[in-house]
Amino acid sequence: MSTSSRRSLVGWLVGHTRRLVPVLGIAAVARIASQLAGVALLVIAARAVVSVARIGDASTGSPSHPQLLALGLTMAGVALAKAVLRYLEQYCGHWVAFGCLQRLRELFFSRLVPQAPAATTGRAGAELTERATRDIDRIEVFFAHTLPPAVSAVLVPVLALAWLAGTSGVLALTLAASVLVVLVVPVIGASLSWRAARRVAAGRGEVAAQLGDDLQGVREVLALNAGPARMASLEAADRRLGSLRGRSGALAGVRAGIIAAVQPAGLVAVVVVTPLCGAGWESMLTALAVGIGLWTPARGIDDFVQGLDDSLAAAERVREVIDATPLVVDPDSLVGGGQDPRIVLDRVSFGYPGGGRTALGDVCLTAEPGSWTRVVGVSGSGKSTLAGLLLRGWDVDSGSVRLGGVDVSAMSLDELRSRVAMVPQHPVLFSGSLADNLRLARPEADARLLERALAAVCLEDWAAGLPQGLDTPMTGRGSGVSGGQLQRIAIARGLVAGPEVLVLDEALSQLDAPTAERVRAGVARWRRGMTVLEITHRVDLIPDDSPVIVLDAGRMVEQGMAGRLRAGDGPLSRLVARG
Secondary structure (H helix, E strand, O other), rough: OOOOOOOHHHHHHHHEEEEHHHHHHHHHHHHHHHHHHHHHHHHHHHHHHHHHHHHHOOOOOOOOOHHHHHHHHHHHHHHHHHHHHHHHHHHHHHOOOOOOOOHHHHHHHHHHHHOOOOOOOOOHHHHHHHHHHHHHHOOOOHHHOOOHHHHHHHHHHHHHHHHHHHOOOOHHHHHHHHHHHHHHHHHHHHHHHHHHHHHHHHHHHHHHHHHHHHHHHHHHHHHOHHHHHHHHHHHHHHHHHHHHHHHHHHHHHHHHHHHHHHHHHHHHHHHHHHHHHOOOOHHHHHHHHHHHHHHHOHHHHHHHHHHHHHHHHHHHHHHHHHHOOOHHHHHHHHOOOOOOOOOEEEEEEEOOOOOOOOOOOEEEEEOOOEEEEEEEEEOOOOHHHHHHHHHHOEEEEEEEEEEEEEHHHHHHHHHHHHEEEEOOOOOOOOOEEEEHHHOOOOOOOOHHHHHHHHHOOOHHHHHHHHOOOHHOOEEEEEEEOEEEEEEHHHHHHHHHHHOOEEEEEEOOOOHHHHHHHHHHHHHHHOOOEEEEHHHEHHHHHHOOOOOEEEEEEEEEEEEHHHHHHOOOOOHHHHHHHHH
């Protein structure tokens, strides 16, 4: 991960949320006024103490009852004003913060989508979820608790001490020394705090990634009795995170200890200096009131430094995703797709970035419009890679992939992915109703279309038996349905999208042979002329009159009708013999 300075991260955050930031000016002004009111409240109270002490003192003149009443009413008015200003500060700050978080979350997903599947393949889903949720939530500190405290931490002491200097310059300078130390201490340890915050953020991501993997793969963990090993690994990651947090907390504790010692020391210094400079006890009380009133404003920088470092460390992780360059983008000059859904791969070679080997090499194949073509081969032969290139998840290294005679790299991604739909082996259901999941790519689809799609995959009886029919809630990841039902819901979702080309990547692998054949028949009847490319390992169930493409080690080693190829002694017949 590249090192980003805090200054550049601040500029990046403000740049993406500029239209909301001016409202922070209102929050800053309200905070300054509120904290000055707090100082004034203590000063008025000190003056009231002085006035009460003078009662019965003939040499100075006793204050009248109306004067004391006026002091009390003034204090009440200042206190009410302080409360209103504090509310205004919090309201404006959090209005900006939550608006900016919404903007960042929208930006995160809008930038992540064009990067998929390249940006998500081989990456822990839980780690990305951590960035999209908790990391973005932590940025709230930057918007709601940074600018107003930073401005008030400087301006409030300056203004209050400038006023105090009119009463006693020496006492004002005495307090200024302690205030300066309180302001400088957090800045001195800023680099150490920043590094600690970045390590903690990375540690949180590590724990989230493993926890997400374990929850998603809990069946495999239990089946393989890997629970103790996975728990040990998680505990080790948690211990590392705890150690990092401990170091970060130690730095914060040192800062807090220094400040906690300096602020009372400033008050003691005022008491000591007062007789030395010839100031009266009334001036001393006023200075003490100002000093106590500045405790909270002066600590503003220290209060947000730790939160700010955590916030910027989270922002760095979010920025890595948002600013990442998609491997696949729309071309500068778009070409409309051809009329027929013919698929052609012409001498295609491709290797995954950083993979170190060729996933497909010099592959040539053709799938005619309206055909149902099977792609077979052993695991790792390049079948799923071929499907990913058709959807332009990646661009080929050489050769071309054409749909209807047009290179897919010359088409807009929206057009290509509206014409080609892929159903993966392990599909996902989203939280929402069954209808919501079926309408994922076509929100305007009516209930009748959804029912037809379910019938095509032999799920009409199952759907009719659901408590609320199409409106029945589905749980995330499809934990409430069987594997075969989940695959068929995903195929129905693909049919609802209305594609010209449907890619089934082991999408029938969890169905028994008779059900799989009924689903294939339903899909074949769905749309006349739709081209189907099915990736499958069940070579024994391929009809004799079906076109077959055999891949091995990233190369096409055989192509033709299944019956003819099975009768020979080639790659397909050997796959059949292996079972």
